[in-house]
Amino acid sequence: MTNKNKQLTTSHGTPVGDNQNSMTAGSRGPTLIQDFHLIEKLAHFNRERVPERVVHAKGAGAHGYFEVINDMSQYTKAKVFNSVGKRTPIFIRFSTVAGELGSADTVRDPRGFAVKFYTEEGNYDLVGNNTPIFFIRDAIKFPDFIHTQKRDPQTHLKNPTAVWDFWSLSPESLHQVTYLMGDRGIPATFRHMNGYGSHTFKWVNAEGKAVWVKYHFKTELGVKNMTNEVAAKLAGENPDYHTEDLFNAIEKGDFPAWKLYVQIMPLEEADTYHFDPFDVTKIWSHKDYPLIEVGRMVLNRNPENYFAEVEQATFSPGTMVPGVEASPDKMLQGRIFAYSDAHRYRVGANHAALPINRPKVEVNNYQRDGQLRFDSNGGGSVYYEPNSFGGPKEAHEFKQAPFQVSGVAEQVAYDQDDHYTQAGDLYRLMDEREKARTVENIVNSMKPVTKKEIKLRAALNFYKADADFGERIAKGLVLALPQEVK
Structure with missing residues (x-):
């Protein structure tokens, strides 16, 4: 055992602000599911005694960097977005949503757009799509929605009746369905599509002042799309067309790039905006909240091994860094748990320690054992906390910003129902x-x-x-x- 204190972190390398108290709604209130440190500890513990993705199974990925163009420190203390010229290594995975691992790239389907920033404060995952909105706005509906996109349990065929039955009974999907059925429903390539964080997030600066934020990645190549006829032809002749295009472009030095912009909403305006700004089926007006340029993302290196990097890459909206926090978006709140839990099931309890997922900073925590523990497993060091042996300790300056909660605990819909x-x-x-x-x-x-x-x-x-x-x-x-x- 060592006497040297180290900073306690999550498995993603993010500093832990409080390891003694879970986040609750008031001193006696219920525990909040957005307490990602609590969820990670409990879910990892459940799996300490010792399969294709359910969604986004088919994908392609690449390495690159993110460079800051405009310092965002007035809005967030997240170092990845501060200091002009600062470069942070990244890995990105593009994907289709509904199809299996062997499905065609050129189907009409949203595209996953997941970015892993290997920051000096631990990993930060921004896990969105090529659409600024989504089909549903409460995570409790997500399993049902995805079931309709998968195969019928009797025929094992895709089932348009199930798809449209669900959509017609869920009018909040109308905005995304219109987007999907429009020209942007089939991108020409991964390089010619935008990406979005989709959800509303919270940025907090060094003084503790918070704002709401939405992310927009705009392709520098311009948005280009594919017709149904070309898409169908390629699905039969080259079902890996998008995967091949991305690899070949990077291989020959034609590096794809995106500019990152954000929309910023003052915290108090969320209460008076003309619709709920946390509803992921809605967009914020660019007239109300103009785009602010943040930086530039470039992909300049292909994976050396598809399985080790693209297939084993794991992303979660709950993998955040100081200065980035969750909003009350119900879909985001559910994804914070569900994504990491899917990876613990699919890749294993120690997925965050794999080379593609491992942060560039030192990881110090008390998680032990589990399948495929391929490091020293903590050696003979102290394995619990608090302790008297100099083990990693929390640092209170990294506690999340407090926020007001109110109301009766009940299962309730969003206040506004204008889906049209x-x-x-x-x-x-x-x-x-x-x-x-x-x-x-x-x-x-x-x-x-x-x-x-x-x-x-x-x-x-x-x-x-x-x-x-x-x-x-x-x-x-x-x-x-x-x-x-x-």
Whole structure:
């Protein structure tokens, strides 16, 4: 045992501010699931005695760096976003969502956009998609949603009836479905698509002042998309087209790059904004909160081994650094637990110690044993805390910023249920040709649905977003909309 004190960290290298008290809603309130240190400790402990991803199974990845262009220290103390010219190594994984490991790259599906920053304060994972929104806004619906995207348990075939039944009964999905069925539903390549953190996060500066933040990665190559015809042809001829394109571009020195921008909302404005800013099915108006340039991300090195790096890479929205914290976004709150837990199941309790996931800083904690423990396992050092033998200790300056909570503990929906305005706004932004293509994509996707009532319910949802939108879809499906909605 050693007498030298070391900084206690999570398995991702993030300093621990309090290892004695879990985060609760007040001194007697219930424990909050966003306490990622508590969840990590308990979930790892459950697995100390000793499979394809459920979602995002098919993917490609690359190494690179992130360089700061504008110092963000007025908003966040996270060192990765401070000091102009500062470079931080990164690893990024792009993926499709619903398909299996052998599925085609060019299907109509959102693309995962997950970035791991190897910062001097531990790893920071920004785990989003190529869309700024998502289909649902509460994590309790996520297993059901993904079930509809997978194979039918009897036929083992994809099931459009299940897909549209769920979407039509979940009108909050309308905005994302409109985005998915539009031209950006099939990117030309991974290099020609934007990426988004999607959720609202909290930034906290060195003085303890907090703001709400959204992340936007804008491709420097410009957004380019793929037609249905080209996508279908490639799915048959080269199902790994996007994977191949990314590898070959980097291999020949054509390094893809993105500019990172953020939207910043003052903390107090979340209470008065015209919709709930933590609802991941909504976007913030760029007129209200303009984009602020932060830095530039460049991918300049391919993996040496796909399995060791791309397949074993693990990302979680709960892997944060000082200066970045969670918001009340219900989908984010659930993902903070679910993603890391999926990795503990799939890769193992010690996944964070694998070379691709290991932070560049020293990791000091009391996690022991478990499958595939391939380091010294703590040797003979002290293995509990608190202790009298100089083991790693918490540092209170890294405690998360306090925030107010109120209300009755109950299962309750978001306050606002306007699922239609932003979907309609997106449709109205399209030119006439894209509108026609979007309608055609939706109609073709819905034609195999076996129940007429599902088609009608979905068409009515689109009608509520925009009358022209709904009427075109109904016409394409040979449906008569009820007179009372017109």
